[in-house]
Amino acid sequence: MKLAEALILRAEQQKRLQQLGSRMIKNAKVQEGDSPAEDPNVLLSEYSRVSQEWVALVQRINRTNNVTPLDGFGSLADAIAVRDALRQRADIHRQLADAGLITQSAFSRNEIKFRSAVNVASMQKEADTLARAHRELDASIQSVNWTTELAA
Numbered sequence: 001m002k003l004a005e006a007l008i009l010r011a012e013q014q015k016r017l018q019q020l021g022s023r024m025i026k027n028a029k030v031q032e033g034d035s036p037a038e039d040p041n042v043l044l045s046e047y048s049r050v051s052q053e054w055v056a057l058v059q060r061i062n063r064t065n066n067v068t069p070l071d072g073f074g075s076l077a078d079a080i081a082v083r084d085a086l087r088q089r090a091d092i093h094r095q096l097a098d099a100g101l102i103t104q105s106a107f108s109r110n111e112i113k114f115r116s117a118v119n120v121a122s123m124q125k126e127a128d129t130l131a132r133a134h135r136e137l138d139a140s141i142q143s144v145n146w147t148t149e150l151a152a
Contacts, residue, residue, distance in 0.1 A: 093123050
């Protein structure tokens, strides 16, 4: 199985676990004399099974990420950390640029006037640069994911 396929399976298992949890909660109590639409104990057993499969898959993904090289970054795991940091930095630059925008309404002369404490254009430009670096690194990671076999 390729690493990319394992990542897709991991996401499906996470969604399945959320759905099972929701169904368990909905069926945890019923009116006296009624029976639940689904047996929460059966759902809990399935949840435990899927959870164990998910843990094993995540462990294999992590092992694969740790031993797979990516030029310029060391391991794939290292590249993923850099990619995530780029996304966070781009997001905070964009949020800071948005927060620094001044929108004045001219209702009266006595209104409080605001000024930007940041260079909005510079923040936006840096956000764009970081977002581009994030996209490029993410494309490299995705490429490796589709060519790398999942570790045992």
